[in-house]
Amino acid sequence: MMSKNKTATLMEVARLAGVCRSAAGKVLNGTGGSIRVGSAARERVTEAARKLKYRPNMAGAVLAGGDSRLIGVILDSQGHYRNLRLLIELEALCTENGYQLLTCFSHDNPRVMSRNYSMLMRYGVTGVICCAHDYPGLISEVEAIFDDGGRVVFMEKPEFEAENYVETKRTNAFRKMISSALASGYRRIGAVHGDSIWSSERKLRNEFRQALSDCGIEPDDRFLYQYSEEAGTAERCGEAMRRLILPQKPDFLFVHDAPSAVFLQNLIREAGLEVTLHGGDDDPVFSGFLPRTGSLDPHYRRIAELLFETASGKRPECRETVETVFRRNSIRRKR
Structure with missing residues (x-):
C-alpha cells in the first residue's frame, strides 16, 4: 500500500492498469508519441490513476514533447x-x-x-x-x-x-428583429450602445443601421444613442433618457446588455412612458423583466x-x- 505522503508515479499507474508506461503517458499526459491506446485500455488507465490519486506532471509532459492540455x-x-x-x-x-x-x-x-x-x-x-x-x-x-x-x-x-x-455578425438577426417589431406595430425603432471609439461598438452600430435600411427605414442618428464608456451605468442611462427617449419617444429600443436595460426600464416607467426593450447578449436577466423582454442569441x-x-x-x-x-x-x- 502506498504511503500517505508518497505521490503515485506513472509507472505504478501503468502496472495497475496492465499497460506499458508509454500507453499510460499517452492517456494521462499526452506523451507517448504515435502510440495508440484502445478504449478498454484507456478506461483501465483512467481508473488506475483515480485509485492511486495520480496527478499528471504538466511540466514533465511539455518537456517530453507532449500536450499540457x-x-x-x-x-x-x-x-x-x-x-x-x-x-x-x-x-x-x-x-x-x-x-x-x-x-x-x-x-x-x-x-x-x-x-x-x-x-x-x-x-x-x-x-x-x-x-x-x-x-x-x-x-x-x-x-x-x-x-x-x-x-x-x-x-x-x-x-x-x-x-x-x-x-x-448580427446584421441578419437585426433585420429579423426589426421586421418582427414592424409587424408587431412598432414604428419608432432605436438602439442604445457603447462608445464608437471601440471597434466592436462601431460594428454594432453599422450593422444596426444596415438592418434598418434593409427594412425600409432611413437610419436616423437621433434614434441611435451611444453612451460614453467613461460613464457609469446609471449615468449612461440618464443621458439616454435625456438625449433619446424623452425627446424622440421611441416605442422599440435595442439595448445590448441587461444592466443598462434594467436601469433604462426603471427610468422609462418613472417617466410614465411605454417602450419595449430587446436585448442582445442573451443574459438570463432579460427573461426576468416584466413584461418579459426578448434577446438575440449570440450562439455562444x-x-x-x-x-x-x-x-x-x-x-x-x-x-x-x-x-x-x-x-x-x-x-x-x-x-
Whole structure:
C-alpha cells in the first residue's frame, strides 16, 4: 500500500492498469508519441490513476514533447455577460475533452496583458484564447504581445492582422428583429450602445443601421444613442433618457446588455412612458423583466467550439463568422 505522503508515479499507474508506461503517458499526459491506446485500455488507465490519486506532471509532459492540455484565456476585467457565458461554455468543452482552463484578466493595459500572456506561455499552454484586445490607441502594443508565433485565437477580429479569430455578425438577426417589431406595430425603432471609439461598438452600430435600411427605414442618428464608456451605468442611462427617449419617444429600443436595460426600464416607467426593450447578449436577466423582454442569441456554444478547437490545435486555422440568432415570437405586440 502506498504511503500517505508518497505521490503515485506513472509507472505504478501503468502496472495497475496492465499497460506499458508509454500507453499510460499517452492517456494521462499526452506523451507517448504515435502510440495508440484502445478504449478498454484507456478506461483501465483512467481508473488506475483515480485509485492511486495520480496527478499528471504538466511540466514533465511539455518537456517530453507532449500536450499540457491547458488552454489559456485572457479576458477583459470589465467585460459583461458575454465573457462569463463564453467561459462557462469553454469550461464545459475542456472538461469533455480532458483539458483545463487557465484564466487571467486585464483591461486597457498592454503591460498587464503581456505579463499574463508570458505567464500562460511559461505554464506551457496548448493555446491561448484572447477576448481582450479592442483597446483604442493601443493596437500596436497589443499586436506586439502576440508576435511570438504562439497559437492564439481572438474573440472577434482584431484591428491588426491575425491568423486566427472568431467574429460575430448580427446584421441578419437585426433585420429579423426589426421586421418582427414592424409587424408587431412598432414604428419608432432605436438602439442604445457603447462608445464608437471601440471597434466592436462601431460594428454594432453599422450593422444596426444596415438592418434598418434593409427594412425600409432611413437610419436616423437621433434614434441611435451611444453612451460614453467613461460613464457609469446609471449615468449612461440618464443621458439616454435625456438625449433619446424623452425627446424622440421611441416605442422599440435595442439595448445590448441587461444592466443598462434594467436601469433604462426603471427610468422609462418613472417617466410614465411605454417602450419595449430587446436585448442582445442573451443574459438570463432579460427573461426576468416584466413584461418579459426578448434577446438575440449570440450562439455562444458555437463560438466556444471554434475557439476551443483552434486553441487546442484540433483546427489548424480559423477565420470563422458566427451568425447571431433572432428568436421568433420574442417581441410582443404593441399595445
